[in-house]
Amino acid sequence: TTVKAVVLDQSDALADALFSDYRRHHANVRATVAGLLADIHQELEKLGRGDEPIRLAITGSGGLALADSLDVPFVQEVIAETEAIDKEYPQADVIIELGGEDAKITYLKPTPEQRMNGSCAGGTGAFIDQMATLLDTDAAGLNEMATQYETLYPIASRCGVFAKTDLQPLI
Known part of the structure; x- marks a missing residue:
């Protein structure tokens, strides 16, 4: 995406x-x-x-083929983001990544552990775009809104369709 x-x-x-x-x-x-x-x-x-x-190094879900064709190093995306977060934000203990094809969560402490929801791509990048449009903002605007939350609402986390169904009545 x-x-x-x-x-x-x-x-x-x-x-x-x-x-x-x-x-x-x-x-x-x-x-x-x-x-x-x-x-x-x-x-x-x-x-x-x-x-x-x-x-130059390339990462991401489509990066391996590009890296091979350009004869440059490929770094698996979870490794790349974990190293970057560890260096820039050493106090962080979790990374949540919503990509175009899956959602990943990496627990950094006490020992690194990575989990992925690859069963439903609906809860990834397209879902973020839909929610941003619904709230008349963009992805960065959603980040800003999240910093000003007052209430946490339970919503479905395994499927974007169910999450959207849970969210719409709250808006």
């Missing part, structure tokens, strides 16, 4: 990112990736860093 990119400098800190973007590919992955790489190059040129050598 999306293509994401982050360009880090030598510090490897997300706060010092030279470039970051998140784009929907609308089933045109090749053109979206090409456009994203062109924008990265343009941004690095603006920063006077267009000729510097870079390290």
Whole structure:
């Protein structure tokens, strides 16, 4: 559903990112990736860093084939996000990822444990988009709303259709 990119400098800190973007590919992955790489190059040129050598790694559900075709390293997405969260937010004890095809939860403490709901893709990216539209916002707006919650309501968590059914009367 999306293509994401982050360009880090030598510090490897997300706060010092030279470039970051998140784009929907609308089933045109090749053109979206090409456009994203062109924008990265343009941004690095603006920063006077267009000729510097870079390290590249690819992650995500569609990343393995792309990494193989470009002959660059592939990092499994759960490993990539776990390492990034551990470095940037060492106090975090859980990661929840709602992707385009599945939902994952990684408990970091006391020992790492990963669980996945791959039985229903309806509760993933498309569901977030539907809820954002219903609430007249976007995914980032849902994050902001979540920080201001007053009541936690029980909703279905195994299936997006059931979750939406639980949520609609609450709106």
